[in-house]
Amino acid sequence: MDPLTSLLQEVRSCGAVFGRNLLEPPWAVRFADQGALTLVTLLRGEGWIVPEGTTGEERRYGSENRYGGAGGAVPVRLGPGDVAVVTGPEPFSITDDPAAATPPLFVVHPDRCTTADGCDIGEDVILGLRTCGNSEDGPTVLLTASYQATGRVSERLLGGLPRTLLVPHDAPDPVLELAAVETGRDAPGQQAVLDRLLDLLLLSTLREWFARPEACPPGWYRALGDPVAGRALRLIHARPERAWTVDALAAEAGVSRATLARRFTALVGRPPMAYLTEWRLTLAADLLARTDATVASIARQVGYRTPFALSAALKRVHDTRPVELRAATGGAPTADKPSTRA
Structure with a gap:
């Protein structure tokens, strides 16, 4: 198992909010739903993603930012078939003209959609099941999907992404076409x-983005293509509970201890054992928050022989303990009782 697979297994959609919008210019839609991640695509027409706080000058010159960036407030242009991912809970808008500052047709909140002044949207905006807009025959078809992603594993993935990333598509995408049909x-x-x-x-979308020259993927993703560091990464993610050492990982990769340590550190950005500890504690934190498993059970799942060893590692690296972490996230009590989860 590679790191991207491991991360995406934890950042899986559950109750995703899909929306199809049929739009006639001028138009704008504002998103204030606090979603950790929003996928945006235009099946027809063109538009712009405008982060909250964009200045007038940035709105005028946003056309230079075609593929998204490292996290600024500059608008990002969307063409037909392009797919963008917006990360973080901060509000943003999608509009046909970023310089026009068109009032939003509606605003997406965590639990409902409203007009710009906070009233519930009416039948003039609701055009069908999961479909809104200002014209059933509008030349622009906007498809959006957002969901929450919580936990330390999700943070590792989202932390490696810019505020807005965009993957251009010049040919029809059958998955997008299927999504548009299923939305209705x-x-x-x-x-x-x-x-x-x-x-x-x-x-x-993430695989295509990471492969693009303008992307700056995290070290663990770049290392996947290396036969030495990539092999060690896959082993760590597939079997975090195993008593790994640098020698053991090097043997599996077919190189010397020194070679593994040098290649892994250069590509990933931290030594193998530091990365292993970080990944184990990330998994442990999410298990503490999401399950009623005992600390002893969680410790074994992530590679610590005793709950005391896990507690000491959490204290050393994150200055917290299992009971404190579980209480802070609203997880189950830490009493050593039989668990309903492995």
């Missing part, structure tokens, strides 16, 4: 279908 359906199991479609769209 109301069949049994529909939410599960939409969730899995979003997972597929996110995975394919």
Whole structure:
């Protein structure tokens, strides 16, 4: 198992909110739903993603920012078929003209959609199931999907992404076309279908983004292509509970201890054992927050022989203990009782 697979297994859609928008210029839609991640695509027409706080000058000169950036407030242009990912809970808008500052047709909140002045949207905006807009025959078809992603594993993935990233597409994408059709359906199991479609769209978009020359992928992603560091990374993510040492990882990779340590550190940005500890504690933190497993059980799952060893590692690296971490995240009590989860 590679790191991207490990991360995406934890950042999976559950109850994704899909929306299809049929729009006639001028138009704008504001997103204030505090979603950790929002996928945006235009099936027809063109538009702009405008982060909150964009200045007038940035709105006028946003056309230079075609592929997204490292996290500024400059608008990002979307063409037909392009797929963008917006990360973080900060509000943003999508509009046909960033310089016009068009009032939003509606605002997406965590639990509802409203007009710009806070009133519930009416039938003039609701055009069908999961479909809104200002014209059923509008030349622009905007598809969005957002969901929450919580926990330390999610933070590792989202922390490696810019505020807005964009992957251009010049040819029709059958997955996008299927998503557009399924967004308007109301069949049994529909939410599960939409969730899995979003997972597929996110995975394919991230892989394409990381491979682009303008991207700056995290060290662990760059290291995956290396036969030595990549092999060690896959072993760590596949078997975090194993009693790994640098010697053991080097033997599996078929190189000397010194070679593994040098290649891994150069590509990933930290030594193998430091990365292993970081990954184990990331997994432990999410297990403490999301399950009722005992600390002893969690310790064994992530590679610590005793709960005391896990507690000491958390204290040393994050200055916290399992009971404190679980209480802070609202997780289950830490009493050593039988668990309903492995």
